[in-house]
Amino acid sequence: MRTRVRFAPSPTGPLHMGGVRTALYNYLYAKQHGGDFIIRIEDTDSHRFVPGAEKYIIDSLRWCGIIPDEGVDENGNVVETASPKHPHAPYRQSQRRGIYRKYAEELVAKGYAYYAFDSSESLENERKEAESKGETFIYNYESRKNLRNSLTLPEEEVKKLLQETTDWTVRFKMPENTVVKMDDMIRGHIEVNTATLDDKVLWKRADELPTYHLANIVDDHLMEITEVIRGEEWLPSLPLHYLLYQAFGWKDTQPRFAHLPLLLKPVGNGKLSKRDGDKMGFPVFPLNWLNSDGETYHGYREDGYFPQAFVNMLAMLGWNPGTEQELFSMQELIDSFSIEKVSKSGAKFNPDKAKWYNKEYLRMTSDSELAEEFIPILDENGVTADKEKVEAVVALIKERATFVKDFWGICSYLFKAPQEYVQKDVDKFWKPENVGMAFEAMENTADAASMEEYIRAHEMPMGKVMNCIRLALTGASSGLGIADIMRFIGRDEALSRLKAAREKLG
Ligand code: GLU
Numbered sequence: 040m041r042t043r044v045r046f047a048p049s050p051t052g053p054l055h056m057g058g059v060r061t062a063l064y065n066y067l068y069a070k071q072h073g074g075d076f077i078i079r080i081e082d083t084d085s086h087r088f089v090p091g092a093e094k095y096i097i098d099s100l101r102w103c104g105i106i107p108d109e110g111v112d113e114n115g116n117v118v119e120t121a122s123p124k125h126p127h128a129p130y131r132q133s134q135r136r137g138i139y140r141k142y143a144e145e146l147v148a149k150g151y152a153y154y155a156f157d158s159s160e161s162l163e164n165e166r167k168e169a170e171s172k173g174e175t176f177i178y179n180y181e182s183r184k185n186l187r188n189s190l191t192l193p194e195e196e197v198k199k200l201l202q203e204t205t206d207w208t209v210r211f212k213m214p215e216n217t218v219v220k221m222d223d224m225i226r227g228h229i230e231v232n233t234a235t236l237d238d239k240v241l242w243k244r245a246d247e248l249p250t251y252h253l254a255n256i257v258d259d260h261l262m263e264i265t266e267v268i269r270g271e272e273w274l275p276s277l278p279l280h281y282l283l284y285q286a287f288g289w290k291d292t293q294p295r296f297a298h299l300p301l302l303l304k305p306v307g308n309g310k311l312s313k314r315d316g317d318k319m320g321f322p323v324f325p326l327n328w329l330n331s332d333g334e335t336y337h338g339y340r341e342d343g344y345f346p347q348a349f350v351n352m353l354a355m356l357g358w359n360p361g362t363e364q365e366l367f368s369m370q371e372l373i374d375s376f377s378i379e380k381v382s383k384s385g386a387k388f389n390p391d392k393a394k395w396y397n398k399e400y401l402r403m404t405s406d407s408e409l410a411e412e413f414i415p416i417l418d419e420n421g422v423t424a425d426k427e428k429v430e431a432v433v434a435l436i437k438e439r440a441t442f443v444k445d446f447w448g449i450c451s452y453l454f455k456a457p458q459e460y461v462q463k464d465v466d467k468f469w470k471p472e473n474v475g476m477a478f479e480a481m482e483n484t485a486d487a488a489s490m491e492e493y494i495r496a497h498e499m500p501m502g503k504v505m506n507c508i509r510l511a512l513t514g515a516s517s518g519l520g521i522a523d524i525m526r527f528i529g530r531d532e533a534l535s536r537l538k539a540a541r542e543k544l545g
Pocket of ligand 1: 047048049081251255267268269270273
């Protein structure tokens, strides 16, 4: 059987990095098995729909290099019309609404589901009443016996209500006191007694839409999904999903399930949230997102991360190859990934590790590519330099940077004379006797090498003189080696910076 997995996001907001990881693991699994990775948009909950979220999700995956085989076309649009490449279109559940009713009705006919006519007000009253007794109201195998549904009302009345009213639903008839036996590719065997489960709504007459559970099972079946790889938050739904496959008579083709561990906050316990990101200053989302309240959520892309570094870091959050290897290209991830090696327990996110990955990828990126990225930044700072020079600069500084955006701060003085001098360095190194020696050494030599020789030959204090020169050249006493700096700016520019410093600092 051909492997077919899907990522099935609901467009209820920007995709959290945990969601990207779910998509990534699905993608890796599909590619490793020579199968298909499908995108399906689960947008049947119109109350939670957020404009722009679908595009954000697709753009995020594209940025990461997670390219679907089916469901989204080359231009990043969700496919609406069936074709050989996209046989199950439309891939947006809201556009598939016509499909689901008959499945809901089929379950009623077979006795696995029933019609429920309780108004939202009457259910609200039940809830309040239970609350006043310190209990919680659950629509389940017990309470359904006293509620208004096709199990309790006379047949004639049911027929009438179905025809004349529009706020009824189809609910799953959870079997009484039955143990559901399940298998998870990560967690192993699981058993749950149905007594703890409620009669979930599957379909709503009011908007003629299925709920998540029905649409999800029907579509996974129709789309011939072989493995469902999704977040741990869906584990409580697994018994219902098992029972739905059984009720439909689809046991033979039921997909296997894998529930991925949560991403945890860097300190303490609990799920990684946007708030942790705000507090500790790291991104939790792949791309920037402008929220409806005007707040911008930070994205890895805009914060300067390479998509490969982000993907590599995410892959390792909850999975490890069982070796020491930490750096993986996408192809290497495809080759080494295995669901069985995904951990059961939550994966603690470490923002420093994310930076470490970026630093490693920056190092591995060619000088030429880095120069291409740096040139626009130079432009913004009013510097025009030819590519060859920029490449040489990049080669010199890349080990010191984590992001390309660090470059300018590290080496601006290779392109522009410093405008300011760090005061504590001035206090420490800009002493009249050192300044005098610095001038003498530079004026009497043609380059950094001979200048060093001169200082040595004249028994001047090397450290003091050099720091004085460095201060004049860069504005501070730290930075690149003087020989490197002078190679870039030339001896004449160096001398003029020394003069400028004397004018400003005395
Ligand atoms: N639409 C669900 C979500 O937003 C999909 C869950 C699943 O993969 O079954 O996470």
